Amino acid sequence: MNASLEPGSQLAAAQPTAAPRARATFHTRSKWLAALCLLPFALFFIAFQIAPLAWVALHSLSVEGGWGLGNFEKIFASRFYLQAIKHSLQIAFWSSLIGILIAILGSYSLRQVDSKLRDFVIAFSNMTSNFAGVPLAFAFIILLGFNGALTILLKQIGVIEDFNLYSKTGLIVLYTYFQIPLGVLLLYPAFDALREDWRESAALLGAGTWDFWRHIGLPVLTPALLGTFVILLANALGAYATVYYLTTGNFNVLPIRIAGLVSGDISLNPDLASALAMVLVGLMAVITVAHQLLLKRSYHVPR
Template sequence: MLMALVPLLIWVFAFEIIPVFQMVVMSFQNSDGLGFTLDQYYKGLTTSLYLEAMKNSIVISINSSVAAMIIALFVAYSITRFTTGIRDQLLMVSNMMTNFAGVPLAFAYMILMGNNGALLLLLERMGVEAAGSFDLYSQTGVTQLYIYYQTPLAILLVYPIFYGIRTEWKEAASLLGASTWKFWRYIGIPVLLPGLLGTFSLLIANALGAYATAYALTGISFNLLTIRIAALVSGDIFPNFQLGSALAVILAIIMIFSLVVNELMLRWSRRRGT
């Protein structure tokens, strides 16, 4: 039985543990790849370019995750009210949309909402003045792309959570005179909260690690931490693998921090529920 796990262990060591270990070791080396130093972390945490990249990544991740969660709450609850056939079709569409990301998504948005996008030109001809001021290649545009591919994932993750609320609870609350608002305030939301917090943390981690969509849309002109890491590793004339590794470790720490905060909130919500 244990021998069946050997291929899995080899794969995990070869493609997960060893690369991460090498990245961490490289982050403590100087530009020549020799000696032990904290200079790479000092540069990453004091240089305005990288600090701005961290800020942009965190802000976009939080904003897109919050927007995706709000949309997913209403959509997922609506899906539970349909028949089984329609429900399966809607979930299949949502599952397909989760794979529409990266270069295809960026290209589609360029065609629709770029500087000469078809949708923006149509809105301008219809007299919508705000269409002319929209900039797809700004933080607002990048956030919209993130919301687009985060929302289907949020729907798939939030949808099963609603089945944790039993119909009998609603009926019992109604018989006791509780309004719909009171049911969701004292029963529904506390039951949903742990699952929603877990979904929210996954969305933040997903957005923090995203690279292809933003890079395909803006190249290196928009400052995100993943884009800066890629530029240091492969995009510059003189790559700096050590600094890129340090920034990757910082990104991993930010993700771990978000997961730790989520775990603390989960424990708080469970204690409050009990």
């Protein structure tokens, strides 16, 4: 009887050992397959993101055949380039701030309306978020230029006395236009995190609308709000086509200066353009680090 049980006992002893080995082999093959599928993306990322950034960083340190910080010294010693940095930051900040405030109201309101209207607004926001460059500049010239239809109408009814689309204020209005739909698309899903039973519970405990948003709503939305604000800042800081075609490259912002130094016939200086590009990268790095620090200090409400 002991002999007849030996094969079964051997099989039972082998099964616990074979199963982990099979699982380990399967996980190993899955990891290699995932890495293989990720390889094209990695190559694309290195070729079109890391390599150009490394090239720009390297050439920003090239000074008349040598190496040094001369390009950066020239930038920060020049009032012209400092003005470009100032204008870029001001336009990006105010357009992002106004854009995200309107996007918050729009995203919250979309939760309260009919689904058909909501779908239409989301589709419209998706379309207008990509409406930039020459068409957007041409549209704003027709509407808000010196002889634009809306400008003349507002002057006639006494709302405004004068408006210059080609000034810093005009560019803030223009940038805000394409910031709003992007902000709506980014913030609309974030409002899913707010549960209706939280509002009801807060009301039962005697909390008003302001108390709910101060202690529950805003802390829950803080990561999404900060992340969206950073994306809007990056979107505005890097905008080039719209402001170029609107002002024909005459307004002093960083992207215009970089393009002028790369493609200009008179002021051709790719190394200085690389340094300006690294300044732009540095500004975004500072904003991103500040964003991460603020996220760590934000409230975390358990779901």
